Amino acid sequence: MLRRIRAFWRSIVDRDSMDLAMDEEFALHLDLRTQDLMKRGMSPEQAARRARVEFGSVAAAKETARATWGAAWLDRSKQDVRYTLRLLRHSPGFTAVALLSLGGGIGATTTIFSVVDAVDFRPLPFRDASRLVWMTELTPAGTKAWCPFCPFPAAPATASYWATQLRSIDEVAAIGPYDLTWQHDDVIEYLPGLRVTTNLLPMLGVQPERGRPFAESDAAPGAEPVMILSHDFWRTRFGGDTAILGARIGSGDEAARVIGVLPPEFEFRDSPGIWKPLRLETAEQRSTRWLTVMGRLAEGHSVTSAAAEIRTLQSRLAADQPETYRGWGTSVKPLREWFAFGATKNRLILLGFTTLVLLIAVFNVAGLLLARAIARAPEFALRTALGASRRRLVGQMVVEGACIGLGGGLLGLVFAAWAVRITPRWMEAHEFGLDIGVDARMLLFGIGLSIIVGITASLAPALRVMRLDPSPKLSAGGRATGRMSGGLVMLQVAMAIVLLTAAGLLARDFVELRYLDLGYDPDGLYTTNIRGRGGSAGLAAWRTTAEGVRARAASTPGVVSASLEIRSATNPVFVRPADQPPATPIRNPQLRAIDAGFFATFGTPLVGGRSFTADDQAGAPNVAIVNEAAAAAFWPGQNPLGKRLTVGDTPADAELLTVVGVARDMERGEMIERHWPMVYRPFSQAKLYRASATLHLRLDETARAIPTIQRMVHESTGRPSAPLASATEKLRDQLFAQRVNAIALQVFSAFGLLLAAMGIYGTAAYAVTQRMREIGIRLALGAQRAAVMMLVARRGLLLAASGALLGVAGALALARVFGSIIVGTSPMNPWIYFGAAAVMVGSALVATFLPARRAARADAVSALRAQ
Amino acid sequence: MTDRAALLPGTLELLILRAVSLGKLHGYGILLRIEQISNGALLIEQGALYPALYRLERDEFLATEWGTSENNRRAKFYSLTPAGRKKLRAETDSWRSTARAMAAALGLQPAGA
Numbered sequence A: 001m002l003r004r005i006r007a008f009w010r011s012i013v014d015r016d017s018m019d020l021a022m023d024e025e026f027a028l029h030l031d032l033r034t035q036d037l038m039k040r041g042m043s044p045e046q047a048a049r050r051a052r053v054e055f056g057s058v059a060a061a062k063e064t065a066r067a068t069w070g071a072a073w074l075d076r077s078k079q080d081v082r083y084t085l086r087l088l089r090h091s092p093g094f095t096a097v098a099l100l101s102l103g104g105g106i107g108a109t110t111t112i113f114s115v116v117d118a119v120d121f122r123p124l125p126f127r128d129a130s131r132l133v134w135m136t137e138l139t140p141a142g143t144k145a146w147c148p149f150c151p152f153p154a155a156p157a158t159a160s161y162w163a164t165q166l167r168s169i170d171e172v173a174a175i176g177p178y179d180l181t182w183q184h185d186d187v188i189e190y191l192p193g194l195r196v197t198t199n200l201l202p203m204l205g206v207q208p209e210r211g212r213p214f215a216e217s218d219a220a221p222g223a224e225p226v227m228i229l230s231h232d233f234w235r236t237r238f239g240g241d242t243a244i245l246g247a248r249i250g251s252g253d254e255a256a257r258v259i260g261v262l263p264p265e266f267e268f269r270d271s272p273g274i275w276k277p278l279r280l281e282t283a284e285q286r287s288t289r290w291l292t293v294m295g296r297l298a299e300g301h302s303v304t305s306a307a308a309e310i311r312t313l314q315s316r317l318a319a320d321q322p323e324t325y326r327g328w329g330t331s332v333k334p335l336r337e338w339f340a341f342g343a344t345k346n347r348l349i350l351l352g353f354t355t356l357v358l359l360i361a362v363f364n365v366a367g368l369l370l371a372r373a374i375a376r377a378p379e380f381a382l383r384t385a386l387g388a389s390r391r392r393l394v395g396q397m398v399v400e401g402a403c404i405g406l407g408g409g410l411l412g413l414v415f416a417a418w419a420v421r422i423t424p425r426w427m428e429a430h431e432f433g434l435d436i437g438v439d440a441r442m443l444l445f446g447i448g449l450s451i452i453v454g455i456t457a458s459l460a461p462a463l464r465v466m467r468l469d470p471s472p473k474l475s476a477g478g479r480a481t482g483r484m485s486g487g488l489v490m491l492q493v494a495m496a497i498v499l500l501t502a503a504g505l506l507a508r509d510f511v512e513l514r515y516l517d518l519g520y521d522p523d524g525l526y527t528t529n530i531r532g533r534g535g536s537a538g539l540a541a542w543r544t545t546a547e548g549v550r551a552r553a554a555s556t557p558g559v560v561s562a563s564l565e566i567r568s569a570t571n572p573v574f575v576r577p578a579d580q581p582p583a584t585p586i587r588n589p590q591l592r593a594i595d596a597g598f599f600a601t602f603g604t605p606l607v608g609g610r611s612f613t614a615d616d617q618a619g620a621p622n623v624a625i626v627n628e629a630a631a632a633a634f635w636p637g638q639n640p641l642g643k644r645l646t647v648g649d650t651p652a653d654a655e656l657l658t659v660v661g662v663a664r665d666m667e668r669g670e671m672i673e674r675h676w677p678m679v680y681r682p683f684s685q686a687k688l689y690r691a692s693a694t695l696h697l698r699l700d701e702t703a704r705a706i707p708t709i710q711r712m713v714h715e716s717t718g719r720p721s722a723p724l725a726s727a728t729e730k731l732r733d734q735l736f737a738q739r740v741n742a743i744a745l746q747v748f749s750a751f752g753l754l755l756a757a758m759g760i761y762g763t764a765a766y767a768v769t770q771r772m773r774e775i776g777i778r779l780a781l782g783a784q785r786a787a788v789m790m791l792v793a794r795r796g797l798l799l800a801a802s803g804a805l806l807g808v809a810g811a812l813a814l815a816r817v818f819g820s821i822i823v824g825t826s827p828m829n830p831w832i833y834f835g836a837a838a839v840m841v842g843s844a845l846v847a848t849f850l851p852a853r854r855a856a857r858a859d860a861v862s863a864l865r866a867q
Numbered sequence B: 001m002t003d004r005a006a007l008l009p010g011t012l013e014l015l016i017l018r019a020v021s022l023g024k025l026h027g028y029g030i031l032l033r034i035e036q037i038s039n040g041a042l043l044i045e046q047g048a049l050y051p052a053l054y055r056l057e058r059d060e061f062l063a064t065e066w067g068t069s070e071n072n073r074r075a076k077f078y079s080l081t082p083a084g085r086k087k088l089r090a091e092t093d094s095w096r097s098t099a100r101a102m103a104a105a106l107g108l109q110p111a112g113a
Helices: A002-013 A015-039 A044-055 A058-069 A071-090 A092-121 A156-165 A200-204 A231-238 A303-320 A344-375 A377-385 A390-426 A440-466 A479-514 A535-554 A598-602 A628-634 A702-717 A727-770 A772-780 A785-813 A815-819 A830-857 A860-864 B011-021 B027-037 B046-058 B082-105
Strands: A132-138 A169-184 A187-196 A226-229 A256-261 A274-277 A292-297 A329-334 A525-531 A559-566 A574-577 A590-594 A606-609 A623-627 A644-648 A655-663 A678-682 A692-699 B062-068 B074-080
Touching: A015 A044, A015 A058, A015 B027, A015 B046, A015 B074, A044 B046, A058 B046, A071 A092, A071 A390, A092 A344, A092 A390, A092 A440, A092 A727, A132 A169, A132 A303, A156 A169, A156 A292, A156 A303, A169 A200, A169 A274, A200 A292, A226 A231, A292 A303, A303 A329, A344 A377, A344 A390, A344 A440, A344 A479, A344 A727, A377 A390, A390 A440, A440 A479, A479 A727, A479 A785, A479 A815, A479 A830, A525 A702, A525 A727, A535 A559, A535 A692, A535 A702, A559 A598, A598 A692, A623 A628, A623 A644, A628 A655, A628 A678, A644 A678, A655 A678, A692 A702, A727 A772, A727 A785, A727 A830, A772 A785, A772 A860, A785 A815, A785 A830, B011 B027, B011 B046, B011 B062, B011 B074, B011 B082, B027 B046, B027 B074, B046 B062, B046 B074, B074 B082
Parallel strands: A187 A274, A226 A256, A590 A678, A623 A655
Antiparallel strands: A132 A292, A132 A329, A169 A187, A169 A292, A226 A274, A525 A692, A559 A590, A559 A692, A574 A644, A606 A655, A623 A678, A644 A655, B062 B074
C-alpha cells in the first residue's frame, strides 16, 4: 500500500523522469524489434516502420501506464479545470451570478459558524475546562415572560453554603461585579473589574505573569487591599510599566496595591481590567443575589449528580429561610454556558437560517448548471461520439461545480473575514472575552463547505449527462430534466418563504418592542447610583445626605427634575394585601421606596389617587402607591384606594400601609415583568438597610449638567460618582440584538427572494426560448396574445404556487423555532405567513411576466425562424 | 503468417508471469519469450505489454532493476517476486481447471480426463 502511494506521488511530482524511463524502454523495444525484422530480410526503413506499427501508439501506451500509476486522473482534472475556466470566462453573466450567490451563502454561513465555533464548540482555554461548572439560582415565576426560571446570580450566603456543604464539587469560586472609581488630577476614571474569591484564578489554571497570585489572607477582613491587573489593561492604561507593581490605584478607601499582572493569553468574559479579592463570609448584602458561582466537579461526579446534590441543599435552605429562598430553584451547567450567555440556541437557529440561504444559492446554481448542461447537450453528444466516456463527462461536470464552489467560497471567505469582526457584537458574543477572528478552523470550514456546495450543485447536471442519449441530437430537454429543474425552483421558493416569514416575525417583534408603551418617557432620563459611608452612623445620616444630593441636583442648570429611589427597601421583602389571609397564594409584589417627585421625573401618569407629598413623612400615617397590575391582582373590580397592605421583614414586625394612589405599569428594562405587581412607599417612611440610593434625573442639557452633577455627588457623599446611564441608551442596548437579528434576517430573506425569483424567471425565459417556434405558429394561426402569455407563464406560476404551499407548510412547522428568537409577539401571526407567501408569489408573477410579454410581443415570422 | 489466437482478457498477465518465471527479462525479451513458449500461436499487442508490466510492478508481483541489454544498452529487467511466484501458481491452477471445464462443456474432451 505504502509503495502504491509512493508510486502515485512519484507519478505526480516525478513525471518527467518516469516519462524518460518509459521513452528509453520503448526505444530499446523498437530498436530490438527493428533489428529482428531486418534479420528477416526487411530494409532498415521498412523494419523501423513495421516495428512502430506493431507497437502501436507510444503516447497511448504512456497514457495507460500513467493511468496505472494514478497520474492520469490528475492530468484529466487539470484539463477539466482549464476547460471549465475557459467556459466561465466566456459566459461572464452566468459566472457572476453563480459566484455571487454562492459567495453570499458561503460567506454568511462561514461567519456565523466561526462565531458559534468559538463560543459554543471549542473548549474553554482553562485547565481541564470540561470539569468546570457554573452554578446558579433560578428566578421564580414572575420574572419576565421570556425568562421564568432564568439562571440568576447567587447570594454570597448561598455560595458559601454551597462551598462548605457540596461533595460533588471540589472547589467553589465566586465572581462579583466591581468598578473602581479613581479620581486624580481632576479626572474621574471608571475602571472595569471583578471581585473574585482567591481560589478562582488557580481553579482556572491561571498564574500571574508578573508579581504574585492572591493569597487566602488577601481576602481576610482588615488585610491590606490588593489587586491584580489584566495584561491588556496593564498595557493600555499603564503602558506596560513594571513600576506599577506595588503602587496604589483608586481613590480614598477604594485604593488598593497592585500585586500582579495576568498573562496576555488569559481572556475572560467582560474583559475585566482589575481583579480584587472577595471573601464570601464577609461580603455585604449576604442575601442579595449578585455573585456568579463556578466550581470544579469532584472525581467521579457529573453535572447531573452535582445538580441533584445542589437541589437537595436548596430545599434545605428553602425550609430554613422561606422568605429568601421560596420559589427559587437551582441549576448546574457546564461553565461554557456562562461564557455563551445561554444564547447557544439562538446562534444555532441563526446558523440554520444562513444554511437555508446557502441551500437556496446552491439550488439556484444547480438550476443554472442544469440549464447549461441542456444547452450543451449537442456538445456532449459530439464528445461522446468522439470517444469521451460518460464517466469523463460526469467528472467534468463535477469539476465545474467544484470550480464554481471554490470561486464562490473564496468570495465568501473574503466577506466572512470582514463580517466576523462585526458579527460577534450582535450575536451576543461581544462580551465573551473569547478570540473570534479569521483562523485555520474558519478557513477549513469555508473551503470544505465550498467544495461540498460546488459538487452538490453539479449533481443535477451530472445526473442529466449520465442519462444522455449517445446519438447526437439537436433537440434537448426531456421530461425528467424539466421535473428536476422544476423541483429545484419549487424548493427555492419554499425556502425563501420560510426566510421571509422569519424575517417578518422578527421585524414585527422589533417594531413592537421599539414602540412599546413604556409607561414613562425615556428621553433625557438619566440614572446614577449614590453611596454614603458605611456603618450605622453613616446609615442614620444617609437620609439627609441623599436628600441633600437630590436637592442640589434638582437646582443644577440643565436639570428639569431629580428624584430618589431605593430598589430594595426592605430586605428580605414581605408585602401582601392586609385583607387577605396570609396563606392566600399571591403574586409576590416588588417593593420600592421613592420620593415625592419620582413619578413626575419619570413622566409616569397616576391613573388614580394622589402622588406622595412632602407631608408623607416619618411619623405621618404610612401610605403606599400601587401599580395597575397590583391593583388588578389584589383587588379585582374594586377601588384600590384606601385598601391596606402589610409590609415587613417578617409577619411579626409588619407595618400597615394605606393605598393612596395607582400608577401606570412601567417597563424599566429590568428582570421583573412589566405587568408584575409593584408597591411604592415614601423614601422617608421606609426602613433603610444600607447607605445607597438611585438618583433619577431628567435633563434638558446633558453636556453641562452631567459633569456638574458628578462633581457635586463626589463632594456631597465623599465618594466619586458612578457614571450617569441614559435610559434611551439602555433601551437601545437591550434592543440591539433583536434589531440586528431582524436586519440580518431581512438581508437573508431578500437574498433568498431574489434568487428564487431568478429561478422562476429562468424557467419562464427557458420556456419562451424553447417554444419560440410553437409560439410563432400559434401567433400565425391567430392565437390571442394573452393565451400565448399564459402558455409560457403557466409553468412558472404553477411552480411558484406549489412552492408557496410547501413554504407556508414549512414555516408553520418551524413556528416554534421562530418563537424562541422573538420575545414580544406571537409566532402564530397569520398575516405574516400570508404576507411572506404573497411577496414571494408577487415576485414570481413579475419574474414570469417579463419573458411571457416577450413571447406575446414576438412577431410571428421571426418566431417561426427561431432556432 | 499462421493464424494467431487473440488473447483472452486477463491472460496477458499470466503469460508475463510465466515468461519471467524462467529468468529475468527486459520488455522485448518478454515478448519474444511468450512467442517462443506459445510456439508463436499467441498474438500479443506490443503496446499493451507495457501497461500490463507496470500494473504487475505496481502490485508488487514483479521486481525491476536496470541492467544492460544484449546490444549493450541500458534496459529495465523484470523478475518474479515471491508474491508473483505465488500468483503464477494460483493462476495456473485456476486456468487449468477453467480450460478443462470449458473443454468438457464444449465436448472436446470427456470430463475428468
